[in-house]
Amino acid sequence: MPIQVLMPALSPTMTEGTLAKWLVKEGDTVSSGDILAEIETDKATMEVESIDEGVVGRILVAEGVEEVAVNTPIAVLLEEGEDASALDAVATPAPAASAEPAPAATGGNGMDPSPAAVVPSPSPVAAEPDVPAGTEMATITVREALRDAMAEEMRHDDTVFLMGEEVAEYQGAYKISQGLLDEFGAKRVIDTPITEHGFAGLGVGAAFYGLRPIVEFMTFNFAMQAIDQIINSAAKTLYMSGGQMGCPIVFRGPNGAASRVAAQHSQCYAAWYGHIPGLKVVAPYSAADAKGLLKSAIRDPNPVVFLENEILYGQSGEVPLLDDFTVPIGKARVVREGSDVTIVGYSITVGRAIEAAAALAEQGIDAEVIDLRSLRPLDTATIMASVQKTNRCVSVEEGWQKFGVGSEIAASIMETAFDWLDAPVQRVSGADVPMPYAANLEKLALPQVEDIVAAAKAVSYRA
């Protein structure tokens, strides 16, 4: 029986990739360990080795084809003794490109259950109130938006520099800093040793002296090593110095669950940093907000914790083509208007809230969706205005519920909009457990669209 060679998943969040190059041709004999092809993912170009021996019977996906879903057959190997006629027994060439991940790549089959499969619905609301009507838009990924924001600010201000693990020569562990070393050089794009506590503190010192560091954490999970410097040094020194010692620094990196990386690498720190006076905390969802908020964060004279999401990096969105597009820190955005229930999320949960709103619309419930964008300062005015209209609210976060973002939202609503509530606020959140590895358990631990729908129906007293 001929052997199918499948498009491999080369990272926890990969759902598709580009078949950059074939290193074998039909008729070649290969043994296990031979390099068959080069695959380009959103993070890197990787070589794919053969795990079997045989003759390349047919190449199913041509060189240069993009968006090849994980698990798509890309070639067929003939085993010893088989001839070309055996090829007919196996799959015909797969559709080359697909925006949707292959079905096999999702769900609980042991493959990648990445919630990246969530496709952001087009927002029925204008992209950004501050963007003039008729502004030309470019469709770019969140990854590109973040890179562009840093590049623009580095061009604009010589004191801005980027430091972190693998940000320079490797071009970023998640390719966020791609190209920055080439443009700005090793003085301003600095690879650090793996010493989060040390380089976070070094960044704080540089900021005290007058530079504007961008400190990248490979993920915020590793920033726990550095949390003393973020809180005790960066956040508090302005106050302790009677206003003398400002700390204009951005701590940024992916936050929250990626996909199947288990407990130590899947944690949302929004509530942790949201608790701290002296910090600003930002967590964008869209590409436009990623760019506009990062530019604002770099310019801000205060320490800003900038929480990204690995799964969102590859998602595209429209970004205004303006010379200097910024989004103010501390302003939420209504991404879908509705009259029956308010759903408040941030970062990746906004996408799920939008999906939930679509599902609710089919059941006759008109949901309003708010993307908080900033956690501190929290735009309670936008939440209250919405709750006064809908009289019901569901908060959504990937973090734990206890002492969490939803708790803060619920308490704020109770304090200032109690009389407008027709139902208790419901909090949809991550399960109160360390993140499990198993695909099915991980899915259960994270807030899903169905959970949001159920909560919205509950506060609407609909079964």
Next chain:
Amino acid sequence: MAKAAAKRTKASPGTAKGARAPANRQASTEELLHYYKEMLLIRRFEEKAGQMYGMGLIGGFCHLYIGQEAVVVGLQAAVTEADASITTYRDHGHMLACGMDPKGVMAELTGRRGGYSRGKGGSMHMFSREKKFFGGHGIVGASVPIGTGLAFAQRYLDTGELTLCYFGDGAVNQGQVYEAFNMAALWKLPVIYVIENNQYGMGTSIQRHSAQTELFRRGESMGVPGSQTDGMDVLAVKEAADVAVKHVRDGNGPMILEMMTYRYRGHSMSDPAKYRSKEEVNKMRAEHDPIEQVRRRLLDGGSVDEAALKDIDKQVKAVVSEAAEFATNSPEPDPSELYTDVLVEA
């Protein structure tokens, strides 16, 4: 007492040759008078702070620098006003040596609006951008990466300046200290790490807290050179500092100076000091006092008499009294200050 198997200078307060100065170290009368006055100011200031703490005018933690004066005075004499300094929480002496106003320092100790942080920082958290003094940090070890960041900025901006990063023997076992050493060595940053080895990390003696008690060697694995100096002798400190300053200004990267010193008072005001004997403290004061050493040099040199030194004593006393008075009479911060300085208004 730590063994003094030093790389460059063999010294510890316990092995220093008594209060008499080694004849080979020369300093002008003017220089000696400067050291005398600076050290005496710190000594009298700290004694007053201790007294005011006892009267309830100063609250919280208060870590006095008495006994260690030669370290900061000798070091600061080797750098310029443009160079930066940073230290941990035993910081009053550093602020005075950096030229900060004793009134503002004392008023911060009393938590008044005339203090450097307008009463919001206290003993451990004071800063002066003007004097290039970057704190005053309460977390043991945390100021070491921060100080390294100051040096990073100096190099980035190509200022030609350096940073004196002071910390104690208690901080040397913090992991982030080595993270900072490594980056400073890797990037050849202009920083001098001054380890003020006063023999005790709070109540734990160095023999009980450090497997390797020769702290100047702590950078060896990263190629950071170090030396050990009698930190009770201000001339020895200045000499060692000159070597380090040259090393750093020549672009060779960081250097470690271990200063063998001793604090006469407890770790903080609430320290009963049961971990060491009265005899140990008294012996140190009697035989190695940094101020007495300079006094002897001045008098033995013959160019200055007792009366001249008494005059200085009087001047210093007046400065300290004025600071104490200011700190006592300066009003508490306005209640509206509670919510200011949390964020810089963008």
